[in-house]
Amino acid sequence: MNDFALLISLKKKxxxxxLIIIIGSxxxxxxxxxxxxxxxxxxISDSTISFGIVFGFYLIILIFFITVLYxxxxxxxxxxxxxxxxx
Amino acid sequence: MNLVAVSLFIVFVLxxxxxTYWAAKQIKSRDTFYTAGGNITGLQNGLAISGDFxxxxxxxxxxxxxxxxxxxxxxxxxxxxxxxxxxxxLIAEPLRNLGKYTFADVASFRLRQKPxxxxxxxxxxxxxILYLIAQMVGAGKxxxxxxxxxxxxAIYIVGALMIFxxxxxxxxxxxxxxxxxxxxxxxxxxxxxxxxxxxxxxNLNLFFNAAIKNHNLSSSIMGPGGLIKxxxxxxxxxxxxMFGTAGLPHILMRFFTVKDSVQARKSVAYATGFIGYFYxxxxxxxxxxxxxxxxxxxxxxxxGGLIGNNNMAAIHLSHAVGGDVLLGFISAVxxxxxxxxxxxxxxxxxxxxxxxxxxxxxxxxxxxxKREIMVSRIATFTLGIIAIILGIIFESQNIAFMVGLAxxxxxxxxxxxxxxSMFWKNLTTHGAFIGGIIGLLTTIILVILSPVVWVDxxxxxxxxxPYKYPALFSMTTTFFFVMIISKLDKSEGGRxxxxxxxxxxxxxxxxxxxxxxxKN
Numbered sequence: 081m082n083d084f085a086l087l088i089s090l091k092k093k094x095x096x097x098x099l100i101i102i103i104g105s106x107x108x109x110x111x112x113x114x115x116x117x118x119x120x121x122x123x124i125s126d127s128t129i130s131f132g133i134v135f136g137f138y139l140i141i142l143i144f145f146i147t148v149l150y151x152x153x154x155x156x157x158x159x160x161x162x163x164x165x166x167x
Numbered sequence: 168m169n170l171v172a173v174s175l176f177i178v179f180v181l182x183x184x185x186x187t188y189w190a191a192k193q194i195k196s197r198d199t200f201y202t203a204g205g206n207i208t209g210l211q212n213g214l215a216i217s218g219d220f221x222x223x224x225x226x227x228x229x230x231x232x233x234x235x236x237x238x239x240x241x242x243x244x245x246x247x248x249x250x251x252x253x254x255x256x257l258i259a260e261p262l263r264n265l266g267k268y269t270f271a272d273v274a275s276f277r278l279r280q281k282p283x284x285x286x287x288x289x290x291x292x293x294x295x296i297l298y299l300i301a302q303m304v305g306a307g308k309x310x311x312x313x314x315x316x317x318x319x320x321a322i323y324i325v326g327a328l329m330i331f332x333x334x335x336x337x338x339x340x341x342x343x344x345x346x347x348x349x350x351x352x353x354x355x356x357x358x359x360x361x362x363x364x365x366x367x368x369x370n371l372n373l374f375f376n377a378a379i380k381n382h383n384l385s386s387s388i389m390g391p392g393g394l395i396k397x398x399x400x401x402x403x404x405x406x407x408x409m410f411g412t413a414g415l416p417h418i419l420m421r422f423f424t425v426k427d428s429v430q431a432r433k434s435v436a437y438a439t440g441f442i443g444y445f446y447x448x449x450x451x452x453x454x455x456x457x458x459x460x461x462x463x464x465x466x467x468x469x470x471g472g473l474i475g476n477n478n479m480a481a482i483h484l485s486h487a488v489g490g491d492v493l494l495g496f497i498s499a500v501x502x503x504x505x506x507x508x509x510x511x512x513x514x515x516x517x518x519x520x521x522x523x524x525x526x527x528x529x530x531x532x533x534x535x536x537k538r539e540i541m542v543s544r545i546a547t548f549t550l551g552i553i554a555i556i557l558g559i560i561f562e563s564q565n566i567a568f569m570v571g572l573a574x575x576x577x578x579x580x581x582x583x584x585x586x587x588s589m590f591w592k593n594l595t596t597h598g599a600f601i602g603g604i605i606g607l608l609t610t611i612i613l614v615i616l617s618p619v620v621w622v623d624x625x626x627x628x629x630x631x632x633p634y635k636y637p638a639l640f641s642m643t644t645t646f647f648f649v650m651i652i653s654k655l656d657k658s659e660g661g662r663x664x665x666x667x668x669x670x671x672x673x674x675x676x677x678x679x680x681x682x683x684x685x686k687n
């Protein structure tokens with residue numbers, strides 16, 4: 081496999097799973113609101129905090145985590161390969 | 168009038184005028200005018216991007232929505248945030264590697280310049296103008312309440328300052344105004360949230376409990392309310408928010424201000440962090456307002472509603488926890504926010520006119536850098552005047568649908584064209600142009616026929632198109648027509664365009680400039 085073909089396959093291996101996680105999590109949240117709103121109002125153990133709020137904050141953190149992970153993976157695996165192709 | 172607010176605002180204006188003067192001296196070329204010469208770092212650009220997103224509308228609007236309904240505010244925040252990984256994973260790097268000043272550079276990379284530039288400029292300008300109207304009207308109303316200035320006078324101040332920043336300072340001034348304002352807003356929102364949570368010893372359980380006790384919806388504020396009722400609306404709103412960000416011209420333009428794709432990626436990660444943190448703060452601020460403002464007679468009008476409206480929740484809360492000083496600070500920051508956001512929008516609109524329409528459609532042979540910058544400055548001035556006029560016309564109109572429509576157009580016209588031009592080999596000029604126009608018209612028509620315009624503005628009893636959010640239908644329409652027409656396009660030009668894809672794809676991934684290499 082030449083370097084460019086390797087770059088494409090590597091890129092796909094990194095981007096696709098992350099994309100699926102993000103779109104999947106977000107739409108499960110949105111569809112949960114549409115179909116099972118009562119699920120999101122369930123309170124977590126004895127506190128007043130609902131499952132919906134936990135889910136929401138989890139998503140905010142997940143979104144940030146995915147971007148950081150992607151930047152990290154790109155710098156580690158993609159950039160050296162691009163440098164090699166350029167030279 | 169709050170003295171702290173006025174003096175802080177004057178200090179902010181003086182600083183930004185100085186920045187504009189400093190920036191104007193550096194502007195010698197198109198590069199510096201449109202993109203600050205590509206010298207912005209990832210962190211700086213991340214702050215500026217988050218500044219574009221943390222508009223007064225989202226700061227006051229989302230905290231107001233949380234104040235009114237609790238959990239539902241979170242649905243919007245997450246929707247606005249989830250667009251960022253999409254921008255990062257799909258758009259940011261190819262955009263940086265293929266384009267120079269506008270996203271039309273990318274869309275027209277291997278397609279025919281004129282039709283694609285016209286289509287992209289149309290998509291950009293509609294999005295920008297809708298956004299501008301929403302910001303201007305919001306600005307006028309806010310300043311009217313905060314500073315006791317007449318509505319029209321407020322619009323003139325915003326318009327005049329914005330024209331000044333962009334015309335003379337270009338992207339350099341716009342970026343730094345945005346960065347300063349982003350830092351101020353993050354600081355202010357952090358301070359309010361801290362002071363609120365301190366009253367509950369940072370115990371979230373006590374905090375939410377107090378909110379439930381003080382809201383007439385009681386514990387239903389902890390779960391979904393009336394924002395989304397049926398699955399079609401849910402998916403449609405979700406799609407518009409998720410893919411709309413990747414089609415907003417003033418956001419996309421920011422990726423040309425950094426050196427390379429490494430910095431472009433970094434900017435998104437920083438921006439996502441800042442915006443996510445900011446939305447957590449607006450959520451705390453909204454709940455804080457439920458506890459401290461709801462039922463507090465000093466912030467209510469004679470009918471029992473908030474003075475101003477629900478959008479003033481964050482402002483009132485700043486007074487409740489920090490007195491006149493914090494109120495003054497937050498008011499000045501809100502004003503600064505409006506200025507920074509309209510400047511970014513205007514610059515994106517002006518570059519679509521000067522770079523796409525003037526230099527590549529009207530006068531492709533006679534255009535040079537100097538002339539293009541001049542056209543851009545005239546366009547900025549004109550857009551500023553248009554924004555002022557529209558701001559005044561729409562003063563008492565219902566403009567709630569406008570940001571939604573802007574997102575719908577961005578997701579249904581700009582995004583499909585950008586995405587397919589980057590990743591789909593078979594895209595041709597015919598397909599992109601005809602499909603794009605069909606998509607743009609479909610979005611606008613569906614919004615007009617939907618309840619937000621047909622019922623709320625035209626006062627017909629029932630809407631022809633039953634859903635509030637069109638993206639599910641308009642986005643699929645655009646993709647369908649663009650792809651079908653491109654596939655059916657057997658013209659020689661079309662075949663040539665498909666053939667050029669592999670070179671473009673290589674450049675989009677590696678950043679190696681193919682055209683420059685061939686010239687050498």
